[in-house]
Amino acid sequence: MRWFLTAVGVLFGITVFMFLDYALPSKQTVRITEAFNRQIEIGRNAIFYAADDTGTVQNSTGRRDVQFINAVRTNGKPYVYRNEDTGWIWPPYFKYDSADLQAQAADLRSTSATPEWVSITSYGWRVNWLSVYPNAISIKPVSGPDVRPFNWGAIVILLILGALLMLIWRMWNQFRERSLDPAWDRIDAEGDAARGRLSRWWRGMRGR
Structure with a gap:
């Protein structure tokens, strides 16, 4: 029985770790290349998108108009964020300014010839085969690609x-x-x- 309790404890620890890894805010220094809207199909990955009570609307075919932010990391690899309001329930980021954030992202677009680097705070995972994207919370310009703002939010939590x-x-x-x-x-x-x-x-x- 004690071995069973140990196994349950290990599984519980793994679950808590994955939960925190998904829900806690993270910061990445990137260069924004594009900010756009696109209709996507919400199906088995619906748990990774905003709830209906945040004002998100899906049509009769299950497709939703979602805002995206395309970016390039400091190592040259692409990274894509979604930009959705979180509402008052979960996760508790109380984000209702996705339209303003999208306008800010569009204003901060740059090219590799004249890069402008920003730090994007987000939560969530990027899972290509599930079409899952981290949700951007805020954008802050930084002086260069080597700047790594300290993640105070995650440390305090x-x-x-x-x-x-x-x-x-x-x-x-x-x-x-x-x-x-x-x-x-x-x-x-x-x-x-x-x-x-x-x-x-x-x-x-x-x-x-």
Whole structure:
């Protein structure tokens, strides 16, 4: 049973890590090449797009008009962001300025000959085969490709979550020491006693 609880704990830890990796804000220094709208089909990847209550509208065929920001990273590789409002539910970024952000992205477009570098704060993953894109939250011009703004938002959230985790861990340890450990010890003792009785019975049968 303890091995089962360990496996459950590992799976829970992996789930929490993936959840935080998706939901926490990240920053990337990029060069914006294009800001545009495109209709895309929302299907099995709907969980990675904005909810209907944010004002997003889908037509009868399940296609949605989504704003995108094309960019190039400092290593020369392309990267694509979507630009959707998040609303008041999840994730709690309370973003309602996607139109303003799209205008800012269009104004900051540049070419490789005369690059203008920006730091884009976003959350989410880029998964090509699922047509999943990170959602841009804010754009801030930077002086060059080597500038890496410190990600204060993610650090503060992780510190708060770490403090809550420590509190929950202490409460769990106290509960385990008072309730679970005595119960497991009693079960182990009863199992040992049962095995002992079975062993004595078997030796008696062999003796006969």
